[in-house]
Amino acid sequence: MAQPDSVVDLGEVTAAPAAAKARSGGVQSIERAFAILEILVANGGSMGLSALAAAADLPLPTIHRLARTLVDLGYLRQEPSRQYTLGPRVLLLAESSSTMLNSLAQPHLLRLVDEIGETANLASLDGDQIVYIAQVPSRHSMRMFTEVGRRVLPHCTAVGKAIMAHLPPDEVRDILRRTGMPEHTEHTITDPATFLEQLDWAAEHGYANDDGEQELGVRCVAVAVPDVKARLALSISGPAGRMTPETIDRAVPLLTAAGQALAAELNRSS
Incomplete structure (x- = not known):
């Protein structure tokens, strides 16, 4: 096979670990936050913190801090199971x-x-x-x-x-x-x-x-x-x-x- 209603993602949803690393002239924390959202979309919209950290190739404390910020902003939601899912602001x-x-x-x-x-x-x-x-x-x-x-x-x-x-x-x-x-x-x-x-x-x-x-x-x-x-x-x-x-x-x-x-x-x- 060749490599390649709402729309959640207009960017690459197969976020690789490299996506979590700063690009020249970029803001690292923003890139990492978007990488988290893209990884969630690519994995069915629900993941635990450890799985997110592994997929993004980032330390657990870094992922936790970013995830909490995205929760506070409404772009992520934490379920009672402690899984993270896409939040209501993403729907906007x-x-x-x-x-x-x-x-x-x-x-x-x-x-x-x-x-x-x-x-x-x-x-x-x-x-x-x-x-x-x-x-x-x-x-x-x-x-x-x-x-x-x-x-x-x-x-x-x-x-x-x-x-x-x-x-x-x-x-x-x-x-x-x-x-x-x-x-x-x-x-x-x-x-x-x-x-x-x-x-x-x-x-x-x-x-x-x-x-x-x-x-x-x-x-x-x-x-x-x-x-x-x-x-x-x-x-x-x-x-x-x-x-x-x-x-x-x-x-x-x-x-x-x-x-x-x-x-x-x-x-x-x-």
Whole structure:
């Protein structure tokens, strides 16, 4: 595999120990605080202090001081179990990010609906879940509709597969282990090895499919938005009878072009 509703993270969520070390001209404590938030997102949104310290490659007293500051500011919350989770202030940032992404995505989604005729979506991998950020519905009377803000598990969605095809296999396995890969329909993939094979296929071909795996009778095709720090994907979804192989073949290059155009706008605005 290639390396690579709300949106919590517009930065790299696979924070490495190096992220905790000061960059030239940077403020070390700010970098470390953001590293903690990114590590939490990358690990499902909940971790203990020792695990955070190990992941950030920082001494326990340093992590404790930073975590307490983030708790006081509302960006972290400490549960009765003493695990740290993302706090309510992060949601305010998420809402702002989601609004910006929705605004940037709308023209591209409208163009996809005009050209393909089916519902177009923008979604993100947020922790262990897929969250839908923006949507333009099909103009057909029978159409697919997913509420913006809805959260689903990634293993049964085309957008989830498209994004995870660009993640390291070990990170994918960690997500699958935490979510458990529950069966939503008779077509849902519940075996990690089979799922990883699908991700290899998606990485090779540049797109991913969901054929009734989240909802019976619904077919979806998705591509990852390339070269951006957020984990985003664009998709087209519709009734299986209209989402024929010919429709999918026509949709893939249009989705790819839309993803590249959206990536260019996101990179200009960052």
